[in-house]
Amino acid sequence: MSDYIDFISKIKKKTGIDLSLYKEAQMKRRLTSLYEKRGFRNFLDYYTAIHNDSDLLHEFLDRMTINVSEFYRNAQRWEVLEKKIFPMLLEKNKKLKIWSAACSTGEEPYSIAMVLSSHVPLRDISILATDLDAGVLERAKVGLYPERSLKEVPKNILDKYFVNEGQHYQVKDEIKKTVQFKQQNLLGDPYGSGFDLIVCRNVMIYFTEEAKDQIYSDFSKALNQGGILFVGSTEQIFNPSKYGFESVETFFYRKL
Numbered sequence: 001m002s003d004y005i006d007f008i009s010k011i012k013k014k015t016g017i018d019l020s021l022y023k024e025a026q027m028k029r030r031l032t033s034l035y036e037k038r039g040f041r042n043f044l045d046y047y048t049a050i051h052n053d054s055d056l057l058h059e060f061l062d063r064m065t066i067n068v069s070e071f072y073r074n075a076q077r078w079e080v081l082e083k084k085i086f087p088m089l090l091e092k093n094k095k096l097k098i099w100s101a102a103c104s105t106g107e108e109p110y111s112i113a114m115v116l117s118s119h120v121p122l123r124d125i126s127i128l129a130t131d132l133d134a135g136v137l138e139r140a141k142v143g144l145y146p147e148r149s150l151k152e153v154p155k156n157i158l159d160k161y162f163v164n165e166g167q168h169y170q171v172k173d174e175i176k177k178t179v180q181f182k183q184q185n186l187l188g189d190p191y192g193s194g195f196d197l198i199v200c201r202n203v204m205i206y207f208t209e210e211a212k213d214q215i216y217s218d219f220s221k222a223l224n225q226g227g228i229l230f231v232g233s234t235e236q237i238f239n240p241s242k243y244g245f246e247s248v249e250t251f252f253y254r255k256l
């Protein structure tokens with residue numbers, strides 16, 4: 001057995017995370033450069049160290065989950081969400097059930113709340129936001145961001161929903177209250193149901209074809225009929241009808 005395969009099975013037992021569902025070459029490269037930096041020679045020595053040292057375990061978890069995010073990432077898509085997708089969904093239902101899956105440090109669910117607030121009052125907005133990584137969820141709940149993650153935020157939204165604190169911007173409580181953060185593994189934990197909108201962006205690129213296939217099927221089951229899946233700008237679904245989806249706009253899929 002290659003030592004990476006052995007490492008995968010030990011990590012699965014220890015953390016429940018199945019690295020075999022992440023693209024192998026990419027993940028191996030990331031982890032090899034990490035363990036070499038820490039002075040280990042192979043995956044087995046590295047596992048032994050992780051097993052005995054919680055700081056190393058946290059560092060490993062931090063490295064395998066790639067956490068970069070920003071507000072209004074790929075801004076044009078958020079315009080489509082605001083001008084076309086939300087009006088369409090709100091025609092049928094004024095109180096939408098929304099899930100931001102793999103939400104990282106919170107920029108994505110908070111952007112959803114900000115965009116939706118142009119259509120409905122904040123008190124009627126409730127967004128579930130999940131991620132595998134408990135550390136990013138803690139940061140998301142704090143809601144303090146460096147200026148660079150806000151470069152796509154429209155000026156009126158910046159003035160309305162952020163407070164400038166030197167080099168950082170704090171998301172106002174009225175927006176924070178609309179989002180509930182929860183730890184969830186897309187590759188194993190149960191999904192909810194009855195969603196009108198699922199936003200899952202910039203995480204599928206790390207998964208194997210087999211894992212993606214499972215996740216798209218599960219998203220389809222979790223959506224209401226007519227509900228929308230909004231994916232990342234490199235993550236077009238090759239064969240949407242296989243999962244009961246039709247494309248409504250590039251990167252937006254409607255459940256039939």
Ligand SMILES: C[S@@+](CC[C@H](N)C(=O)[O-])C[C@H]1O[C@@H](n2cnc3c(N)ncnc32)[C@H](O)[C@@H]1O
Pocket residue numbers: 064065066067068069070073101102103104105108130131132133136184185186187200201202203232
């Ligand atoms: C690049 S970030 C994407 C953040 C945000 N969706 C965006 O587009 O800006 C990828 C996120 O996926 C999370 N992630 C990785 N594997 C996951 C899994 N199996 N289940 C849930 N989240 C996962 C990581 O922790 C990370 O926060």
